[in-house]
Amino acid sequence: MADSENSVVLRPGAFTLSWSADLQYGSRDLTFDGERTFYFAKGDTVNEDSQKGVGVFALNLQNSDLQELNVVAQNLCDKDIQSGGPETVDPPSTFSVMCMGEDGKAVRRSGSIRLIPERFKSRIFDAPLRLAERAWTEGSKIIKLDFETVAVEHKDGHYIVAVKFINSGNRWIQFKTPDQWGGSTTSGRLGVGATGAIHPNGDVVKVKGSWAFGLSGKGLINRSEFKGGLVFLKPGGSEVLKFEVDPDYKALKGSYEFSGIVFMRIEYEGYGWGLASNVDFKPIKTRITIDRDYPSTPQEREQWEKTHRENMSQWPVKPGATFAEDGLYRAVRTSGTARGLLLRPFKAGDVATTDDVRMYTEVASGTEFNGPVQWVWEGSAPTPVKQWSFDIIEGTEHVCKAGAICPRSGRWLARVHSGGFSAAAPYRYDLAGIVTLCRGQSMPARTDGADWEWLGA
Template sequence: MHFAYTTNGAADGSINRYGNNEISVSGDVLTVQIGDSDNNRNISGVGIFQLKLSNKNLEDARQLAKLLCSQKDPHSDVTLPTLYGAKCDGEMRSSYINDFSRPVVNQIVQLVDSLTNAGVQNGRKLVKLDLSVVSIDREKDGFLVSARFSNSGEHPIKFKTPDRWNTRMGRDMDILGVNGYRVGSAGNDDDQLGLALAGKLLVDPEQFPDGEVNLAPHSSVVVKMKTDSISKFSAGAYDLNIGAFMNIKVIGFQSSLLQVDFHSDYKNPTRITFDRDYPSTPQEREQWEAMHKAEMSWQPVKPGQTFAEDGLYRAVRTGNGHRGLLLKPFKAGEVAPTGRVTMPMQELPDVNIDGPVQWVWEAIAPTPVKPWSFDMIADTVQFCEPGAECPRSGRWVRRIQSDDLYGRAPTRYDIASLVTRRRGERMPEGDEGTGRTDWEWVGA
């Protein structure tokens, strides 16, 4: 009995996708390779397992071999590009699973799942790499995440330390990230926590010479990463997992486990309790705002579209890309204006943008200190009185409010007054000759 089945071939039918998932049988020995456990909650880590078949597993393998050698169906409606190879009547057959009818394919898939499970659960671990969260600690300018890489296989595994990973978009990109949900939650976005671990590696330089981790068989190592790439989350206890999309090298064993995609054990998450929300301090809000602004820069809300989240948004002129100076608050669910927008231009404040615009998320909108409160968290406010302590770092412009009792005269802006202030510095005094004035925040 001899066959091989690649369970996650790429859309173009190629065999090498993120290290491959495949099973093969030679005689009565089953080999299972897991190079991608990303979409499988029942399997964690990556590796290669070997199992001597007997009883039901042996019968499943024989049935699978028979199905792979069954008659092809020229009218098959199966679209899976999965590859297989099998020895049929002494000759090797190599083709795609869509050779067979749907009922045959369904049987094949069930048998492959059963044999994969048997190999992973009961097989000898020739190669096995796992990952888990150890701890997450709040730091002054982000979070310190400790993650454990464990090698429970029989061969050394080598890879670059995460601070040297290639994080640029593309096939060779490496990713390390934490995610999870608050204990007892319904799994809503507000109860989710996510951290992207692309930052500074905190470790004794002698621990990883040449920026490489060399994991001996049956050993583990803890790496500590400082990160400021964090999603908003509420205080509470969270069950957290960690995932990696990375390049590895197995020493002394030939395999296609080169670029792998895997996660920690979903059945045994790491529970961590956070005593306060994030962000919840002025420094954290500034940090989160800068990160989220970069993330949202490529997701403009076009005229007539619905805003997905609250925030202060900047107008960007459709057609020429000129940006407005002033920020406008919108709430999730509101519809973006479809008419013309006129306001000073960010690049040339003496010139107006005038026409249809799309809106780009810029910053946190004024936020009540408590639900339904009229008092706002100081470092989220949009307006400030002259001479007061600056509540929010960034650029401010003086606005001159109308003395019209009926409020029909528009608010004017003294473009020449643009100033930059850090939080805690004193704002400029008012100009008595211009009437009622205050200051409006126009971005960091």
């Protein structure tokens, strides 16, 4: 339906097919005004490959189009149009149509799309869906909202991610700044990241677990530019929002194709087209070059490990399962809550033992458990600076000499080599000698020849 600047008279033959929004996904409306204009409103393109952004489009119709749409209206007015089923409740999908009554006057009828019998569906949906595609590509833009990543830069220990929201329609759009969003599909979510690596020959190769930034609820460093916490986009206008944020995953420097996702609520000028306030869509893809790896410093590694540890806690490696990635892992009893004190290194592809594991408990009281365990990721395992090198990347050390500079924050346990050659117990641990240190402090000196083993953050 057109808004107040267009005629709102309900003419015979006018109809609307409407798929309502739910708590996560936006709406879709196809409307014929009964004369010569077809409107397409779409607020849900997050799962689309060919369509980016959301909006409302108007298409001027040809005579052949009018004939097809008149047939659609006649079928919607059929007395048996609601004899199908079954009906479902959430979200509703409805139609409304202006039919000619027996007295020769126009009468509005409405119903459920899900109750339309199968024999009517091709006659009702084929033409409107085809015209919707044309409206998206050829029609005038009444409302059109997009976004894109424009820059990723490193500054003062953080990353500055710049995202541009674009209004290419002829009505204003506004929304709350993303630092006020909750981070979910219902409370508002914004994220951008690399979907492909750009090779020197120009080819784009898909990547997973590379550069990614969750931006909703994060610091907006140019917040003062948006009065009242609202981003206002005038027709044909755009605004760049700059976020201070840390990456979600490890990533290598290089050139990447960036995409993303947004679930948000908007307000816009006008009404009556069926575009709901909650919308979801992907951005216009852009090419971004980043000149440093992440993490590149011990401080960045600690930040990444904190985030990764929280994420990996949901995916313990069960007995007999395969480790998905390298790391230092903590044993956790499969029954009960007992956790192991010491960390063990595993490599991707290793298989977790199905045998019982005997280990000091994390409380370091001298008690032990002996039984089946699963393993949770705790931190990076010692990582060579390059293949075959004996030098370890700073911040990945598992042991440290007494009196040296602490290489990573957390708890450390003094250990003394047993002097024997038994692989089962090569070290004797001083359970009273656990210390908590920050990276950069000095490791305590020892007079018994002990060194220090990291127990986790």
